[in-house]
Amino acid sequence: MDLLMSDVRLFVKAVEMGGLTQAADALGVPKASASRQLKRLEVLVGHALLHRGAGRFGLTGEGRIFLPTAKEVLEAVDQALAQLSDTNETLTGRLRISVPGYVGRELLCSHLAGFMAAHPQLKLTVNISADRVDLFREDADVMIRAGREGCEEFVARRIKKLGRVLCAAPSYLDRHPAINSVDDLAGHSFLTSGPERQAMEMVIPGRHQEYIVKAAGVFRANDPELLQRIASSGGGIALIPLLCAEGAIRSGALVSVLPSLELMPKELNLMYLPARRNTRKIRTFVDFIFEALERSIQAQKQEGPASEGGAEMFSGANPGKAELRMATQVPDQ
Incomplete structure (x- = not known):
């Protein structure tokens, strides 16, 4: 019986995804066919490679030995196929x-x-x-x-x-005392995509050190654009990428908070x-x-200088200065 690459690929995919059903779905193989493929591979190598049953899935000792070689074989085959495809100038698929x-x-x-x-x-x-x-x-x-x-x-x-910026709507800042230092950030509401903390705290990632600020509230979301919109409506101080905040800053919907504070880019x-x-x-x-x-x-x-702000905002070379320069371009209301 010859070794089939499709059987090896199924085995590796099952290990990566933590289940035979998930691997079958990813590879577009019927569940019954996937079971037969794995059994065929195990018969060929002479050992059970995976523990599988109700609530139990994992590599056997022999499976752990076989897995590295199986990955190497698949990678070698994939690389060979990729090199052969280079002879065709037209990209398809x-x-x-x-x-x-x-x-x-x-x-x-x-x-x-x-x-x-x-x-x-x-x-x-x-x-x-x-x-x-x-x-x-x-x-x-x-x-x-x-x-x-x-x-x-x-x-x-x-x-x-990506440079990052602390920013808030003028309407939010008008309701609070002026912010002139990191200490003045205490007691504010923040909008961030950062990890959750047990205490009501906000982490400000300075370029040279992290600042832990006691917050009145912290709203978290994995979408910086959502944070930008909430900040623009006066919902708090947002920590978001400069790339995401640029349009709102130019329109005056947001302004920089502590623009001289250099933040760690991401x-x-x-x-x-x-x-x-x-x-x-x-x-x-x-x-x-x-x-x-x-x-x-x-x-x-x-x-020239007219576009340098945009390039600097994207590179994160100096977020504070880039943000300050943009804020000064907003016309008087």
Whole structure:
């Protein structure tokens, strides 16, 4: 009996997803067929590879031995297939990208048309979501996210550092005493996507140190655009990416709070699975986006001081000064 790659792939996928049913769904295999495939693989290797039963699923001792080699074999086959596909100049199939809304609109929208024009036979799907997708479940081929928490198993290429800003609506600030120092932030209501804390506290990520502030209230959401909208309506002081706050700041709906306080920027990363690093469609998209962003940055530099604020806001080189400069551009009401 010959070893079938589809059986090996099913075994590895079941381990990654924690169940045979989940693996079958991800691979588009009927549950009954998946069970037969796993049994066939176990007969071939001469050992049970997975414990499975009511409420029990996991690797056997032999499964733990077999798993690393199985992954290596699959990666080698995938790389070989990717190299063969390079002989075909036309990209086909589909490419699924998951990206937060504000990044998709501000960062990708001006570049995707060029990519689609260059590869008209590739089906491109963009999923706007603030949540991390599960690349192992094949919810997406590529995802763009701020930070790397929980993504240690992925290849992560840093796109840029996103500057962050503390900002609030003028109507909110008018109801409270002037804020001239970090200590003055105590007792305020905050809007953040940061992790929850046991006490009613807000963490302010300064570039050189973290500040813990006693808060009157902390509202958390995984969508910076939602936080920006609540802040614009007077709901509190928001800690959000500069990229997300830029439009509201220019319109006067938001103003900077402590603009001289330099905040720690957050990395914006493009991520994909290690086993797919040589997939041609992913490699082509990654190269295209990085080259396009580099051209945008160079163009902004050449345009002069009028555009430097935008470039600085995106890079997070000096969030405080970038924010202060933008606030002074708002006309008198």
